[in-house]
Amino acid sequence: MLAFSIRRLFQALLVMIVVALIAFTLFRFVGDPVNQMVGVETTPEQREALRERLGLNDPVIIQFARFILNAAQFNFGTSYQFKQPVAEMIGKRLPATLELSIVSAILAVLVGIPMGVYTGLNRDGVLSKFLLSASLIGISLPTFFIGILLIFIFSVNLQWLPSFGRGEVVQIGWWSTGLLTWSGIKALILPAITLGLFQMTLIMRLVRAEMLEVIRTDYIKFARARGLPNRAVNYRHALKNTLVPVITITGLQLGTIIAFAIITETVFQWPGMGLLFLQSVQNVDIPIMAAYLMLIAFLFVLINFVVDLLYFYVDPRLRAERAIK
Amino acid sequence: MSDEPLKQDAPRGALKRALDSDILHSFLRSKITVIAAVITALYFIGALFAPWIAPHDPFDLAGISILDARVPPLWMDGSDPRFLLGTDDQGRDVFSAILYGSRISLAVGFLSVILAAIVGVLLGLVAGYVGGRTDAIIMRIAEVQLTFPAILIALLIDGAARGVFGNLDREKYVFWILVFSIALSLWVQYARTVRGSTLVEKNKEYVQAARLIGIPPFLIMIRHVLPNVIGPVLVIATINLAIAIVTEATLSFLGVGVPPTQPSLGTLIRIGNDFLFSGEWWIAIFPGVALALLVLAVNLLGDWLRDALNPKLR
Amino acid sequence: MTETPLLSVRDLKVEFPTRRATLTAIDGVSFDLKKGEVLGVVGESGAGKSITGSAIIGLLEPPGRIAGGEIRLKGERIDNLSQAAMRKVRGKRIGMIFQDPLTSLNPLFTIGEQITETIMTHLPVSEAEARKRAIGLLEEVGIPAAGDRLDAYPHQFSGGMRQRVVIALALCAEPELVIADEPTTALDVSVQAQIIGLLKRICNDHGASVMLITHDMGVIAETCDRVAVMYSGRVAEIGPVRDVVKSPHHPYTVGLMGAIPTLIGEHDRLTQIPGSMPRLDAIPKGCPFNPRCAHVFDRCRAERPDPIDVGASRVACWLVEEGRNGHANEVEQA
């Protein structure tokens, strides 16, 4: 376990360093940071002074090290466009994105897994075939178009649910939540479905494929041959084995949900980090881009770590112990 | 498992298998696949011959009139027989715009898939053949890259391109920036597949033999590896075509793709999105449906191809 | 025919309907198995041994189905039972052991969980009671420190130990019949004999009959009371082990006997019968063995032989029926 964790930690670190390198390259070499920070009327001397002060004349490797040190303290500099500390701006928008992503992820898992299990167990059922076809359509519909369709139906035509914003939010310390007000919850419904649908279909197909595979294994055959009831065979034995690989891939999917939130946030004008990131891309606001990139990588590494732990918990084979001869 | 006689004649090229009548048979048997193929073909024809098929040229400023703006589709009140699916806020024919839009969507999709396949296959070959540190580096990069969804990579590249070229110059290169960034987000799968196959082939006798006769083993390998991976690469490419089209549409929808002067399907949806609430739903919904239908058809083809080339999964 | 046999299979026919044709994997198999008896089933790969076992326990993989004949357990038909009724037969009245112990146990559950779950499915006992029984069974199959090992996962056991666990599992609800499908093929040669010995002893102790499917004529000779030789989904010859081994009647059995390594160690006597078994979609007319048979004559190619009594055995061969079996004792075993 220890060796395993250390190796994992090392890999995570490597990912973070590579991403930091990309972020740094963006920051340092795309456009001139000084030009972005000062107005046209600044004299060359003032520019040079700023350059010196920012350490842009130091060797690149030292600049990189400084970048990493700063990043480790959540210091990503000042937004070119808004002239505010990037960390603060992202921090303000983090709750919106995380709430949306987590609710979508829960939705995707809670609906996707049972549908996958059902379609795996009732391979030739009418409902299974329907769900499978529907899932292909779900995968083919681009996320943003799903959002537009939902807005068209539920906001424009039926006028049941709001089409933009977070509704009323409640401030709890530095965290702002929309989950405690009725209007906040209403505002969350459409974006969460939009963001979760794609992952849901993916999880469903994955669980189904995995289930079909597991059902064929010898230990399932042997469980049936022992006369265990179908319920025990399907939902105890087969399901648990199905979930082992599903956990990994689902974990990876959750990472992408946060990134995909960019699209959903744009469609629903959801005031999260994704929207901020998109604006920063359009305005070449490099510090925000770099910070967002690092944050996503960090969340990803974190999710991976949790997934590993979970895996470890579910699969006894990883909790190695020597076999008795 | 299946009723196929045990075909155990070692690794036959997938291409040869593809030409096998069995595959043709399974193609024709699956009605839905045939429909998908026909739809895809229609899109291709529509895109290639858009200037001849489209009733209007949506980019010809002289041909469009603001007086024709926001005309509803044919079956609604206040429609105009010239505009089957209605017009947008500029008076452009939505149907023609969809035809021209598919052209750009398909072009970006195809070029990026081809670019990704070339890069991925080459890197996979090199990684598998050279091995050692080169392999480790390539596969590590692939791993890190897989961490990030295509859309994020494309957005980053686009942001960088804006920084390098400036927002205005960017418009000139935007088509290629899109192709490049989408391709970059797709190469990994090819590389992995090809690397695996290369590792298998590498240790076969003919490679050693080739070295003995003095033929560069790498060339020989390519000749042996390629036929083996053509099947999987084709499957990946088909499914990737769908992903590339969606990615392009998404980027254009987000406003970082092709500009409104040369709209792709995604751009059209972005334009139409502003009119959803004012009742002109057709400006966004029709291009959206067109996009979804294209992607669905390509996905169905990919699904079928995967099953057909991989009898084990049947 | 005074006492009802424990298991009685009559004219069993198993089909696999496929897109192109309906394949008949088992065609007219009949045999009896008495209480306490060990019946060996041999035959080349693809002869239909496993399918016969699956058909008896009602676990044919779809689209496979029983297309004819009957299977009786203590006189009651079990081939047409409902799913729910058949579930009560499986494990409780017929236990099954598969070939590969490495894959027969669910890797995510402790062996204790798997055994107690099975016991509690079939017997009205408390969990504590089930655990106690599980420990007893594990001790019986020779697992040291059984009490401690109950909470271990399958991967913590070696292959041989796992097959012992599988045997314990098959026997944990006291079935009357155990079907063991090549229970040692996947194991290390050194433990094969031990496991077979254990299987025989423990089934004997529990009064269970055994249907032992194997490729190993040596195992049959040592372990079984009677043996059925299968070929192309049919029984070529069935009879007491001594008779079948010492004086086989069917030319196919004769060939198989030639494949037993003798104790003297002449390994080159592993004579193979030339040719291979026909595929299911190309079973020849008449006797399915006729293309490979050294003694084939016209009738073999035209009509299918039915099994007839020869001494204590039953043999399906025209040679035997027409009394031309002068060849039968060509292979003498020491």
Ligand SMILES: Nc1ncnc2c1ncn2[C@@H]1O[C@H](COP(=O)(O)OP(=O)(O)OP(=O)(O)O)[C@@H](O)[C@H]1O
């Ligand atoms: N699902 C299936 N569909 C079609 N044919 C099948 C299927 N399962 C088994 N068969 C065929 O049934 C025949 C008997 O198979 P079976 O598994 O009983 O052989 P076996 O005697 O157990 O062989 P082995 O010694 O290799 O285990 C084989 O010819 C096999 O090809």
Ligand SMILES: [Mg+2]
């Ligand atoms: Mg078998």
